[in-house]
Amino acid sequence: MSQQSAPRPTDLVVFGGTGDLSMRKLLPSLYLLDRDGHLDGETRVVAVSRDGLSDADLRDKAAAAVRGHHAVQVAEPDVLARFLGRLSHVTVDVGGDPSGWSDLADILGSDRDRVFYLAVPPMISGAICRGLADAGLVTPRSRVVMEKPLGRDLASSQEVNDAVGAVFDESQTYRIDHYLGKETVQNLLVLRFANVFLEPLWNSRWIDHVQITAAETVGVGGRRGYYDTSGAMRDMVQNHLLQLLCLTAMEPPASYDREAVRDEKLKVLQSLRPLTGERVAEDAVRGQYVAGTVQGAEVPGYLDEPGGSATSTAETFVALRAEIANWRWAGVPFYLRTGKRLAHNRSEIVIRFREVPHTIFPGTNTLPGAGSLVIRLQPDEGIHLTMLAKTPGAGALRLRPVPLELSFANTFATRSPEAYERLLMDVLAGDSTLFMRRDEVEAAWRWVDPIIEAWNGQSTTPETYPAGSAGPAGAHRLIGRTGRTWYEEEQPR
Ligand code: BG6
Numbered sequence: 001m002s003q004q005s006a007p008r009p010t011d012l013v014v015f016g017g018t019g020d021l022s023m024r025k026l027l028p029s030l031y032l033l034d035r036d037g038h039l040d041g042e043t044r045v046v047a048v049s050r051d052g053l054s055d056a057d058l059r060d061k062a063a064a065a066v067r068g069h070h071a072v073q074v075a076e077p078d079v080l081a082r083f084l085g086r087l088s089h090v091t092v093d094v095g096g097d098p099s100g101w102s103d104l105a106d107i108l109g110s111d112r113d114r115v116f117y118l119a120v121p122p123m124i125s126g127a128i129c130r131g132l133a134d135a136g137l138v139t140p141r142s143r144v145v146m147e148k149p150l151g152r153d154l155a156s157s158q159e160v161n162d163a164v165g166a167v168f169d170e171s172q173t174y175r176i177d178h179y180l181g182k183e184t185v186q187n188l189l190v191l192r193f194a195n196v197f198l199e200p201l202w203n204s205r206w207i208d209h210v211q212i213t214a215a216e217t218v219g220v221g222g223r224r225g226y227y228d229t230s231g232a233m234r235d236m237v238q239n240h241l242l243q244l245l246c247l248t249a250m251e252p253p254a255s256y257d258r259e260a261v262r263d264e265k266l267k268v269l270q271s272l273r274p275l276t277g278e279r280v281a282e283d284a285v286r287g288q289y290v291a292g293t294v295q296g297a298e299v300p301g302y303l304d305e306p307g308g309s310a311t312s313t314a315e316t317f318v319a320l321r322a323e324i325a326n327w328r329w330a331g332v333p334f335y336l337r338t339g340k341r342l343a344h345n346r347s348e349i350v351i352r353f354r355e356v357p358h359t360i361f362p363g364t365n366t367l368p369g370a371g372s373l374v375i376r377l378q379p380d381e382g383i384h385l386t387m388l389a390k391t392p393g394a395g396a397l398r399l400r401p402v403p404l405e406l407s408f409a410n411t412f413a414t415r416s417p418e419a420y421e422r423l424l425m426d427v428l429a430g431d432s433t434l435f436m437r438r439d440e441v442e443a444a445w446r447w448v449d450p451i452i453e454a455w456n457g458q459s460t461t462p463e464t465y466p467a468g469s470a471g472p473a474g475a476h477r478l479i480g481r482t483g484r485t486w487y488e489e490e491q492p493r
Pocket of ligand 1: 216235236347
């Protein structure tokens with residue numbers, strides 16, 4: 001969708017290059033870009049770590065990561081060989097022995113674009129950027145990519161942004177939120193702004209409420225330590241869910257230009273009504289899973305997952321009622337919900353339209369599920385609109401909600417790229433439309449911080465819910481208070 005220029009020779013330097021993100025997402029996505037002709041023949045990938053790996057060791061590890069990736073299926077031997085040939089490893093001890101920086105300098109070409117990808121915890125981003133600057137490695141054609149979480153609150157996020165901003169200009173800074181790289185998320189903009197029929201309905205007059213859900217069956221896996229300090233609020237809501245809310249609620253930008261799009265998203269974040277003090281107890285629910293059964297398998301509770309505190313109060317589930325205080329959305333609740341170890345993997349945005357102002361079909365206005373537009377991000381990407389239709393037959397007039405379905409897999413023969421493929425391609429092309437600007441990230445923290453502070457000040461702990469369930473009872477009370485229901489509860493699937 002964004003304007004892609006031809007790929008240019010680039011040195012892509014990945015700090016944390018042998019770590020989990022690099023192996024699970026970045027290297028397989030780069031392989032796919034290479035396979036599909038999106039990397040310049042001269043582009044190289046330098047993995048930086050403290051591991052002291054040889055290039056051969058790195059290539060073995062990378063080959064296994066590529067072969068094991070679900071989107072690769074069968075690695076094409078000549079493409080894999082070409083891709084592995086682009087890889088090398090450099091050992092840099094950030095903040096320690098400085099010799100690694102000159103090893104890195106020796107490897108980088110002077111006539112190329114440079115992308116420094118920080119796949120590391122945010123606290124060391126600043127030290128890496130200073131190291132790069134001191135070694136004279138930052139050129140006007142350099143870019144830096146930062147991963148979430150960008151800090152753990154507004155103050156720490158500002159610190160990280162200041163430290164990185166001391167070396168890289170904002171225009172060179174790419175803050176990743178991988179949800180923005182998902183096909184359906186970009187399609188949401190197309191759906192809203194390339195079609196004429198939705199816009200007149202897209203406001204409080206015709207929309208009753210919005211539900212944004214990112215439900216996962218996975219637990220915290222090997223990330224218990226991180227999760228104890230993060231929780232779902234920082235891990236999912238501050239970034240992914242709020243970005244989805246922005247794209248759903250924003251005004252039409254003047255163009256598909258990075259600043260125009262990001263300006264509109266920022267206005268949404270700035271219009272969020274603060275959730276503070278008493279209102280947190282009412283409009284925010286946090287949960288933590290206990291042992292249960294997920295899709296037939298017994299799984300331990302959060303506190304029994306290895307690597308964390310036995311008394312942690314980290315939330316693995318959050319449900320919130322947000323309000324956007326502007327003309328378009330006044331009075332329309334946005335229900336946000338995310339959790340681990342839930343019954344299903346399901347990420348979707350549900351727009352629930354209002355009932356008709358006057359029905360000529362008595363008793364049918366409130367049929368469950370009628371008048372919903374569902375934008376499904378995963379597992380099966382698509383758009384799904386339920387409308388009321390007449391049930392065929394000559395007897396009494398009967399109405400039933402029926403779906404109009406657009407399945408991307410069935411409609412488009414081409415494979416949807418992975419979120420990281422899309423975003424890496426944009427970084428290489430120098431297009432930051434789908435990345436978060438500093439003021440957006442900070443506005444999101446400004447809204448999230450008081451909720452976390454209120455939780456920290458409460459004597460209560462997260463409500464428990466059994467793994468494999470639909471989440472804590474509080475989430476049902478939250479939406480049920482106004483007579484509304486979570487979409488999946490009214491809509492048999
Ligand atoms: C990551 C979170 O950003 O997103 C994870 O840190 C979460 O906790 C993941 O599982 C979900 O991403 P996706 O693409 O699988 O929905």
